[in-house]
Amino acid sequence: MNRFGALLIATILYAALLIPGTAHAMDIVQFDRMADTDQKAYLAHLIQGAQKALTDAGKPDQASRINKLFAEDQTGMTELMKNLATLRSDDVKNRADSPKDVRLTVEDAVSVTTRKAGVELPASFFGVGGSFRPKFPLKQ
DSSP states (O other), rough: HHHHHEEEEEEEEHHHHTTTGGGGGHHHHHHSSSSSSHHHHHHHHHHHHHHHHHTTTTTTHHHHHHIIIIIOOHHHHHHHEEEEEHHHHHHHHHHOOTTSSOOOOOOHHHHHHHHTTTTTOOGGGGGGGGOOSSSSSSOO
């Protein structure tokens, strides 16, 4: 892993410890066990939650940037899938080295994606996943 990747992972792990509501965030392993339909629904739930968190924080302009990023031109979803794959790989490596560390989450991948696009998500975003309920059984 390059130096930037290691710094990014360390920053995410540190932030996960400080942000209230991260206990409700879904780790990538759990996400990977969901049916494809539920994964798509969960990502849509997070993106809508990001928009609401930004609007509630008095940043409607940033919320509209999220909409443009993920709904209008779809570049956000492509970047999110890349970031999710990177964090998935980093999570596996980190788990082997430090099994007691906090797992990386899908919310972390969304946050990295929006940050790269110039949108910093408020701490309230990291609790929005807690209300999601999958419709299908988890894969084994």
